[in-house]
Amino acid sequence: MTSDKETGVGETAGLSEASLDERHAxxxxxxxxxxxxxxxxxxxDKGLIIVLTGAGKGKSSSAFGMILRCVAHGFPCAVVQFIKGAWDTGERRLLTGHFGDLCQFYAMGEGFTWETQDRARDIAAASAGWEKAKALIAEANLRMVVLDEINIALRYDYLDVNEVVEFLESQKPDMTHVVLTGRNAKQELIDAADLVTEMTLVKHPFRSGIKAQPGVEF
Structure with missing residues (x-):
């Protein structure tokens, strides 16, 4: 059983508002x-390798939040989407329609792997996305490059994780941030990253029969 002392209950009992304010200050x-x-x-200061992974929702949402921060600061940035390229997403509309002068946006994917059902095609799309990503990362004027859902391509070995890590460690400009999203990030990438966040799934409406919602998922 938790005691009053452990919870702090009783420590402030009977104190006046002035005393409470003083203790708080x-x-x-x-x-x-x-x-x-x-x-x-x-x-x-350092350009970070940032990995956003885990089964919970919010990985891409967090990455696009950082992109919007860059845009707000007037920093040039870029996005390469590896899987969801076929989606008409809100973030894509916003960035290409209003901030195309600051944020380059490349939708290189053709949809989720279970939609294409073509491994060779998926590998070709992932390879093209990675080539575009390397070219963008090498541009030292870009403050941030988001590689959205690249972890999915790495998970299915459409890309070589060791090649990706080696490029980030040896070729990324010192002040460029690279954000890599997608569940099941490989350990090699986690080990190389400066910042890793794992989104934990607690509840999701999809499990209750609710489909993806505009403004929430896309």
Whole structure:
């Protein structure tokens, strides 16, 4: 059983609002001082390799959120879609229709693997996407390149994960961020990344018979 001491219940019982405000201010001041000490040790800038993976929803959504941040800062950026190229997505409409001067957008996929049912065709599409991705990443003026659903292509061995990792580690410009999305990211890619987030599936409406919704999934 959890005690009142462990939960903090009782520590503030009977205190006036003024006393509560004072305790809160003191606590936040200590937190700020600790945070300032941590931040004082961080001074380096680096283009990051970012992996967004996991079974939960939000991987591409997070990547496009970062792309919009780049656009808001006026940073040139690019997107290569490896699987969902056949989809008419909201992010594609927005970026190509309103921010094409800042964000290059290439839909290289032909749909999910169970839709094409053609391994050779899927490999060819993934290879073409990777060639475009390499050319974009090599452009030092691009602040961020998103490789949307590339992890799916790597999972099915349409691309060689070792080639992808070697290119990112040796050819990526120092200040270029590369974001790689898709579930089941390979360990070699995770090991090479600077930032890895795994989206955990807790609930999803699809399991309740609800189809993908515009504005939520695409």
């Amino acid at each position: 003191e606590k936040m001041a200590r937190k700020k001082a600790a945070r300032d000490r941590i931040m004082a040790t961080k001074s380096g």
